[in-house]
Amino acid sequence: MAERTYIFQRNMSYDPLWKGEGPPAAHLDIELTERCNNACIHCCINRPAGDKRSRARELDTGAWKDILSQAAELGVMTVRFTGGEPLLRDDFPELYLFARRLGLRVMLFTNARLITPQIAAMLADVPPLEDIEISVYGMSRESYEAVTGVDGSYAEFRNGVQCLLDRKASFVVKGVLLPPNKKEMTEFAAWAATNPRMDVPPAYAMFFDLRGRRDSAAKNSRIRRLRVSPEEGLDILTRHADNYRKEMSVFFEKFLSPPGDRLFTCGIGPGCVDAYGVFQPCLSLRHPDLTFDLKKGALKKAVASGFTHLREMRAANPLYLKRCARCFLRGFCEQCPAKSWSEHGALDTPVEYCCRVAHVQARFLGLVMEKERAWEVRDSAERIQNLIRGVAVS
């Protein structure tokens, strides 16, 4: 017993806790409810706040506690409470404290409208150990409520944010770029910069997902109309062009996965439990063949059986095999089984919008020439090296 240093301070962002693979699931998404007190024009999830049918189907407090306990036993370190609006549930404080007392870190996605002085005090006294992420729909009552569709929602959002500030509870903000608030980007960035936790400019949601339940063609049609065009998205992504190039250079050097017909290139997971106790591979992928009802079996079984099977799934769609499977941008493009499912009802159909978004960025970075398609490029490795060298020189 010669050692004299006993305790090691760790930060999971920089310092992985495990040298090997670690536990079977380190993170779990928990969709506490699909109901929301906003009715945002772009949202692919929200059910009305007072939707009795949805409320009746939601897992009760005890069932959620059981799932959280199972997650902790599995080695999960972080759970993300999302929705819908998770604070709509009366038992949110109880579930939050239960999760924290299990030693779980909690990531909370919220619109902040229901944050009261009491909730803020709880989040300050028992911090989530992850930033609270607040979606912001506008910087004025007019723009905000044109997105949310709810009178008074802007004042409640500002009040919720103020409650967190008063208690010095950490949070970050994310913009949601839509026609009513497009002119407020500068104002939003300046406001976000006053938050000590926002050490980089705020990100925007703008390439919106369609509804994964595939039950509302009208809603999907509206979401499609509200997405930015790939070119407009590029303009926004490259507002700080040098930073963007640096980030992309690192991505292409370290994280780009190779082409091929394997469907899941994302590492799969982290796994998500929806409001009704159905485990699915991720927040967006609700294909009924890939889900597992936790009312009928344990989370451990769902994690073990579901993920193993998915890793071996291959694409069969001829168009996918001709394009995506041969494309060097495959690991960069947002194309994935979840996107394919929500857009086309199949796991391996190319999503044209994702393809265009990836190509417009690749052209900006000099990886793909005008009118060239990435699956036709034969010297991608050389082009990526040029990008990396160019960024290093600058």
Next chain:
Amino acid sequence: MNEIRMDMIFSHSSDVVSREIDGALIIVPLASGVGDMEDDLFSMNETGTEIWNMLDGKKTVQEVVKALAQQYRAEPAEIEQDVAGIVTELLKRRMLVEATAA
């Protein structure tokens, strides 16, 4: 606290939660201010883990030292130094509280 006495009893603080994951002991802050950064976690070496598990609110420091000395066939004086070292560090970090009966 300046001195760790052998008749003292310590237990884990309610400001933290300890978990064993993949064979490693992880201490997760529950109350604010335990770590320097808000998202800090803590792990321990093998010696630290063993001592942590014995600081259960029932055993005195002396009993912990005795048990470890027997297990490692080491001099109690050497073990004492380790136990006092870790208890001091844990108290400083608010991870341990004194539970000695009044």
